[in-house]
Amino acid sequence: MTALVPIGEFSRLTHLSVKTLRYYHDIDLLSPATIDENSGYRRYSTTQVGSAQLIRRLRDLDMPLPEVRTVLAAADPETRNATMRAHLERMEAELTRTQQVVASLRSLLGPIDALAVEYRSVAALSTLAIRAVVARRDVGDWCGAVFPQLYITAEQHGIEITGPGGATYSSEFFEHDSGEVVAFVPVPAGTPVVEGLEALVLPPARLAVAVHAGPFEECDRTYGALGIHVAEHDVAIPDPIREIYLVGPNHTDDATTFRTEVCWPIQHAA
Missing domain, CATH: 1.10.1660.10 (Multidrug-efflux Transporter Regulator; Chain: A; Domain 2)
Structure with missing residues (x-):
């Protein structure tokens, strides 16, 4: 009742x-x-x-x-x-993000490994690419969407991929939390243009290179250490920073197994 x-x-x-x-x-x-x-x-x-x-x-x-x-x-x-x-799915995603941040904070409590820096002069590189203005908070999702498109489209058209893929990040991306990002895969020179992709030649460059091994959330530590090294030993130029994904965001790799070359553009030695 x-x-x-x-x-x-x-x-x-x-x-x-x-x-x-x-x-x-x-x-x-x-x-x-x-x-x-x-x-x-x-x-x-x-x-x-x-x-x-x-x-x-x-x-x-x-x-x-x-x-x-x-x-x-x-x-x-x-x-x-x-x-x-x-709502529960949003909470689970937030919990995952919190766990990642906590793990990253714990890593700051430990000793910092010495950074190995390699100098590399690279020739012009032919690529198939996708570019967009991307907000920093969205870059993970954007890469997760465009790299499968690059790899799968190249495979569908029988295009040889000649090395690991990567991305370039403009100065605006870091300075304003939004800027041009170019995702690319290297291909042989003269590869025909494929609909939806851009035929892009990355210019030759002199680079200071360090390898980031670990989750994306901790990539800033490698950036910081490499940037300090460049500031103390070289002359940085404002060209886009390149990341080369030795293991990373292609259409099969697990995001927890990132191994990324961070390539800082510098002036050529006198």
Whole structure:
């Protein structure tokens, strides 16, 4: 049998404070079943306990109020479950990111390995490429999308890939958190243009090169160490930095096994 209970009793039934229940009423998230016209006392139906408990759990999971409304208003279980599933997936992604940051912070507590720097003069390099202006926060997803396109398209057209793929990063990418990124795979000179890809020749360059081994989140440590070395021993030029993915974001490699050459452009020796 359904019963009506005052707000204090409903608070005990649901583990939601009276203040919280009043707030949920004010924003029309969970309204009382009845309100006394004279006293203003709120009474809740015992049939509302399940909704209140659901709200409490969703808010404990930091679900935004508009999404909580969507769950409560869902006319069918499929709609409700889809909203909750999407939120859980976002939370799982955030948990993964937090775990990665924690692991990276722990690595800062340990000793820094000596950085091996190699100097390399490279000739012009023929490539097939995809370029775009990319925000720093989106670069991982962007690389994850375009490198499979590069490798698979080359394979479909019978184009030989002559070495590991890579990317160039403009100065604006670092200075403004958004800038041109060019993903490329090396191919023989004279390779015909393929629809959707750009035939790009990377210019010859003098590079200071260091290898980053480990997750992408810790690549800044290699950048920092290599940049310090260049600042103290060479003259940097503002050409795009190149990354060469010895193991990395092609269409098969696991993102946890990155092994990347970071190539810093410098002036040619006198």
